[in-house]
């Protein structure tokens with residue numbers, strides 16, 4: 001692809017770990033929950049935290065499990081906690097307490113959720129240039145809308161597609177096509193920006209959308225990958241400095 005890329009008429013953003021710092025909020029929330037839960041479970045805090053990490057990795061590693069549970073994030077939190085306690089030989093099955101921790105997770109998570117630096121500036125800048133903006137986000141309707149509302153993002157976007165509302169999620173081609181069709185933009189005039197290579201870069205590229213990988217953690221491209229992004233950025237502010245923009 002390279003230098004023939006046109007200035008985009010449409011930029012499609014992912015939400016989690018692209019506009020908002022979801023991973024950081026989740027890590028912070030789990031550290032706090034492990035601290036709160038450890039005395040009750042009779043488990044040393046660091047041991048519990050490690051077991052929770054292990055349970056979460058297992059939990060999210062499988063595509064089908066990921067799909068099923070990302071639509072029920074609060075329950076996924078109490079399930080990870082339950083699995084960790086079980087793995088440590090301290091089974092914890094009290095439904096009311098598990099519900100309490102699901103609620104605690106939700107409260108702490110949303111309190112810890114922040115936008116990336118410059119996210120609003122970049123969105124405003126693009127709008128000022130006349131670029132259309134879309135958001136495509138995987139996850140449950142209520143959970144994702146709460147994030148969007150908390151940061152007053154909806155007024156900045158011409159089109160917002162949430163997996164839980166649309167019925168299918170990334171990387172199903174129809175979800176990207178829906179954004180293009182809704183805004184009447186050809187795939188070759190659109191960029192998509194996001195932190196997941198499979199959902200935000202390679203999926204859109206199959207339709208002819210320019211895929212911009214947001215390497216927010218500055219980790220570099222993984223060795224094992226199914227394709228390469230057209231562009232890589234490490235800060236949202238770098239988006240408009242890309243060739244073709």
Ligand SMILES: [Mg+2]
Nearest residue numbers: 014016017195
């Ligand atoms: Mg993401």
